[in-house]
Amino acid sequence: MAALALPILALGALTACGAEEETGTPASDTTRTLKVGYISGTSLGPAFVADALGCYRDEGLTIEFEPIKNPADAIAFLATDKLDAYVGSPSAGMFNQVAKGAELKMVASLGSVNTPEGEAAPSGLFGAKSIKSVEELKGKRVALLGSVGSATSYLLGKSLEAGGLSFGDVELVTLGSSDMVPALKNGGVEAALLFAPETQKAIDQDVAHALVDSKKAYGSSTTAGIIFGTKLLKTERATGVSFLKANACAAKRFEGDWRKDAEIVKMLADFMKVPENTISGGGLYAFDSSLAINEGTLTEMQEMFVKVEGILTYTDLLPADKLVDDTLRAEAVGAA
Amino acid sequence: MSPVTRDQEAVESTGTWRTIAPGPAELDPRGYARRRTLMERGLAILVPVALISLWQLLAGAGVLESNYFPPPSDIAASWADLLASGVYQESVLASLSRIVSGYLLGTSCAVALGMVIGSVRLLRVALEPTISALYTVPKLAILPLLLLIFGLGETSKILLVALTCFFVVLINTIDAVSSVSPRYHDVGRSCGASRWSTLVHITLPAALPQTLTGMRIASGLAVIVIVGAEFVAADAGLGFLVWNSWNLGVPEHMYVGIVSISLIGVIVGLVLRGVEWLLTPWNR
Incomplete structure (x- = not known):
């Protein structure tokens, strides 16, 4: 055990020296x-x-x-x-x-979002009850947290791609996360990229449904x-x-x-x-x-x-x- | 001509006379005034030019982080790009249409209502506390409510501008109307002026300067509030241009937006000063 400990200690000391050289911080400053x-x-x-x-x-x-x-x-x-x-x-x-x-x-x-089989993805493109598929969103208002260029817009883009659409095919509306379900409810938007817990809220209130399988759309x-x-x-x-x-x-x-x-x-x-x-x-x-x-x-x-x-x-x-x-x-x- | 003596206090305390020779202002008042005006105008131009040059120098020398504080020459080039792509015109038009529509709606309602409230003491006493309370509410804070009621279109943004302008102009108009000297009304009455004539020939001209000052202040607020609204609830406009450019890591465009907003503020202010000059010749 002692024989094993010595090289480890020596290695630790060497690593510390290396770190000191790189960071320029004194060895005593841990x-x-x-x-x-x-x-x-x-x-x-x-x-x-x-x-x-x-x-x-x-x-x-x-x-x-x-x-x-x-x-x-x-x-x-x-x-x-x-x-x-x-x-x-x-x-x-x-x-x-x-x-x-x-x-x-x-x-x-x-x-x-690569969650296990049977577990819903924590985000996804949800459509109002009148919308049956992503394709139907052409020319419609879609809510997004942030604007095109954000990571969330990329997820929306992937979901739209699943229906053969791109950003130019829909009218994007920037909304706060908690404003999306009310907007879906009052018809302000026809679809929204929702994140949990809003996804569950939309389902519980029966105002929207998932338009795409996010796990498939987002892939890896x-x-x-x-x-x-x-x-x-x-x-x-x-x-x-x-x-x-x-x-x-x-x-x-x-x-x-x-x-x-x-x-x-x-x-x-x-x-x-x-x-x-x-x-x-x-x-x-x-x-x-x-x-x-x-x-x-x-x-x-x-x-x-x-x-x-x-x-x-x-x-x-x-x-x-x-x-x-x-x-x-x-x-x-x-x-x- | 003997020299003019003016310093009586110095005479009394020291017992000596101090003489002041006439200066350029006295010798050539017109020329002096002209030179003075030229110098003041020159300074008004030179100071911003000097500041911009300093910025250019510092950015060029690498003292400023050029990715976030780009030199003015880069900003000018971006301005040209935005103009060529049409994005700039679209942004300016979107903001201006919201400002103008909201401003006209808010100020016209405020002037009409202010005239009535200012003229009727009972109304003034009843409404003034409520108006003061509503005036202090930050109008941007009610934007989510406006969006909820009027939807995501232009109406909510125009109403936000209108509400912002409304209270400033209303308070100024009420104050201006209620401050009109009763003597003027007495003169009007003694001349047999009707209520309408009193309003048009006495109250309105007397209240106009302060009302117009309120309208000028409101124009600046209209610009500020629309930029704030476009940050959060628009996909076009100068506020959106500023916010989106920052988000996209293109600060040159952001500065174009910021400079344009301040230019709009200055231009609107100048236009209103011109209107004031035209409408109140007795107040020049």
């Missing part, structure tokens, strides 16, 4: 404080509960969470080093900034994830790896139906400041503790947005390596 911007949502759950689970502490990290209302703000803060990491989704705003030379990359994925796309700026990508890479290790540690608790795990539900509800039943009764997102990124999603997002005038400032799609850095995740998960 914790590093990171500013992390986040959009609140259960699809990003592991990043939020990793603190309460002690995963960040175990990696020598102290996290200062900064709530973000608009993803564009997070991208701006990340590009100007006001944030170290952003827990949210990539968007056209990120793509345009990267095209201009900003160093922003997706380094890990979090929740996806994952938009929820972690995005780093220059600091964690380059100058403090080791800290970035530690942050991902902590997230992988928390994601393990999210495998399967994590809504039945009372401790996780309580931690998530406390963080998101919502009642526990909102979490336990809400939609199920699937998590993979390897935090694997689907690079194809970012390419597909660009392909979709470039077709809409005025969304992307460039025409030649950015290659995946400009938007994704998978090496930190591989290092983190391999070493976890």
Whole structure:
């Protein structure tokens, strides 16, 4: 045992030295404080509960969470080093900034809609009772949280594609999440991209029904994830790896139906400041503790947005390596 | 001509005389006024030009983060792009039509109602507290209610502008009408003026300057409130252009929107000053 412990200690010391060289922090300073911007949502759950689970502490990290209302703000803060990491989704705003030379990359994925068989997807395109299929939405008003260029618009685009439609075929209306079911009810819109718990609300109130099978429409796309700026990508890479290790540690608790795990539900509800039943009764997102990124999603997002005038400032799609850095995740998960 | 002595206090305290020679203002009052006006106008132009040049220099030198604070030359180029694509014209027209429709609706109702309330003391006493309370409600806060009642179309946004303008003009009109000197009314009565003649020839001219000031303030508020509304509930307009450009990571377009909004504010203000100048010759 002692023989085994010695090399481990030596390796630990070497790693610490390496980290010191890279981060420039003294060896005695064992914790590093990171500013992390986040959009609140259960699809990003592991990043939020990793603190309460002690995963960040175990990696020598102290996290200062900064709530973000608009993803564009997070991208701006990340590009100007006001944030170290952003827990949210990539968007056209990120793509345009990267095209201009900003160093922003997706380094890990979090929740996806690839839920187990028999479990409904936590989001989807819902139509009013008069609408029977996606095809019937041509020329009709469809509500969306945000505008074209956001990650939610990508999910809507995928759902419309299932009926052979694109953004140009419908009239998009920007609405808040909680305004969508009332708008479907009073005829303000004919369809809406809903997220749990609004999906259940629409069904319970008998005002709308799912127009597409979201799991089929979205496929293996994952938009929820972690995005780093220059600091964690380059100058403090080791800290970035530690942050991902902590997230992988928390994601393990999210495998399967994590809504039945009372401790996780309580931690998530406390963080998101919502009642526990909102979490336990809400939609199920699937998590993979390897935090694997689907690079194809970012390419597909660009392909979709470039077709809409005025969304992307460039025409030649950015290659995946400009938007994704998978090496930190591989290092983190391999070493976890 | 002997020099003019003016400083009597200095004379009394020190016992000496101080003489002041006539300056350029006294020697050539017209020329002095002309030069002064030229200098003031020059300064009004030079200050913004200097600020824009400084911005260009700082952005060019890399002191400012050019991705988010692009140099004015980039913003000008983006302006040209937006004009060429037609997006700019569409945005300006969408915002202007909402501002003009809402403004005309809100101010015309407010002037008519303000004249009545201001003229009838009992009405004024009964309604003023309610009007004051409603005036302070942030109008953007009731946008979701307007959307719920009138739907997602133009009506809710036009009504929001109208409501914003209404209360400012109403309060100014009531105040202006109720402040008209009773002596004017006495003169009117002694000349046998009818109620209508009193309103048209006495109350309206006397109340007009303050009412027009209220209308000028309301025009600025109309621009502010429509931009706020377009942030959250529109798919066209300068507010939408600003918000959407920020979301899409294209700040150059955002600045075009911001500059255009302030230009509209300035132009509307100037137009209303012109209207004021035309309608109130006695107040020049």
